[in-house]
Amino acid sequence: MRSENAGTDDHCCRVRDLVKDYRTGRGAKARTVHANAGISLDVRRGEVFGLLGPNGAGKSTLVRQLTGLLRPDSGSVEVLGHDIVRHPELASRLLAYLGQESTALDELTVSLAVETTARLRGLGSAQARAARDAVLTELDLEPLARRTLGKLSGGQRRLACFATALVGERPLLVLDEPTTGMDPVARRAVWSAVERRRAAAGVTVILVTHNVIEAETVLDRVAVVDEGRVIACDTPGGLKALVDGDVRLDLVWREEPPLGLPLVASLAGRAVRSGRRWTVRADPDEARELVAQVTSGPAFAALDDFSLSTPSLEDVYLLLGGRHEGLAK
């Protein structure tokens, strides 16, 4: 029979009011950076939960606190029912962490890096070898097994590091930009491996990314982080609904935009300009009308390229304010 609080049992990770400040510089130049300024999150068991945001938003600081590497100034972190702030040493027995650095493994062969990590995750030597072989096969890393990590390409090295995160199965995987530099085949291998573990063992994944396309395809829910705060948290679809069904019109001019034309002049005021690229948000009907006008009139001669796209998480991020200029409607 289900307990009356069974709902709370669904949580894998619960973060409340997490605050972490850094001091940078010395003397008169010293200043405090609010890396995490009161973050609260709930990650459910078995979901792929994303942290999306620009560089320096505080994503990595947040996961370093989840993994027990960093002690928060205040707030609480609970992973699978264990208090990680009071007992950071328990984190390594609950989760596997893939950080951005591989210096500890760079001088090992792929095979030995995976096997050693398995041993250090508490597996016996026969178990560790079996786990190594299984994961190298699963990720199609066998041809690279005898190569040294540091001498592999960025994407291959990343995949080998991902392999070390998989051995010695943990119920929670915390992955900090796991697919950086990977080709599409390797990316697919990563997400298939994650999916298999989720289906078979209900593994939960917390993923740090700033790859918007990846976020849209693999995440169940996403928290948009900016300047140390969660500015939105929902499914990718739910977040995109915030943009009210607007579409995005991108215009790329060959050289200077022909501001003498009334149509272009009227767009100039509402477009977000980035070099020769103008971006305008509009409802679908208006956008269609604008495309027709731009492509049939004299402006077309000055146009290098244009595109009309449905909103992405990037638009959501920009709309929510972020650190960057929001897209003017």
Add this chain to the structure above:
Amino acid sequence: MTTATTAVRPTGLAPRAELLPALAAVYRAQLSRARVSRIPLLFVAVFQSLGIMVMMRGVVGTGPADTGAARDVVAGSSVLVVAFVALNLLAQYFGRLRASGGLDHYATLPVPAASVVLGTAAAYASFTVPGTLLTAVVGCVLFQLSWVHLWILLLVVPLSGAALSGVGAACGLLADRQEIATLLGQLGMSAALLLGVLPPGHMPEAVRWVRDLLPSTYGVDALARTFAGRPDWAAVTADLAVCAAVGVISLALSTWAYRRAATRS
């Protein structure tokens, strides 16, 4: 059945890695690095010691008057290989690991700090074995010393290796910046070179005190004593005991330094 708990039921924890199997795994992994990247530096360590002996051969003869000095030169050059690798290179390795965030890998595995530090230190001490042996043998030939008791290297290398790698690891892990770790490692090795290779008989009193403070000195003295026809085994044992004691203390210090570095970055 209902439960009154409001919190999430804690999920079972995976087991910790045991001290010795984890130590063995770290040792094996570190040793494999020698094949990949340490070889050039190991050569440097040996060539440096061989070069110093050849140079010193110019001022120290093989006659009875120079016997004491010859023993010090050969013993000092041999232990210098240990100082170069176990102190200098290990300080640089841990300094780099700490600065680049590489410690996170170990810190997020359920492995005892002692396994990581001792496994790595043991590997670095092992790297020094061939070079130390080669230097001692060449030195015996060059200065016509007895190599009957060279087996003592089987004790000198691990014990002075423990002492020096403990100091090296502590320097690398305690230094705030990677450059400081490199600097400390280089300074330690320079001290071992200057105070270990030069015969102490000619040193001023104050310098001899500094020499006594250096852990490598006791390895040098133990080895130098065994070149005698009838070694003073009590003194050799006492020297090696100092190495062992410094090893225990410095490795304990570096284990503490590792824990501090792994959780405070």
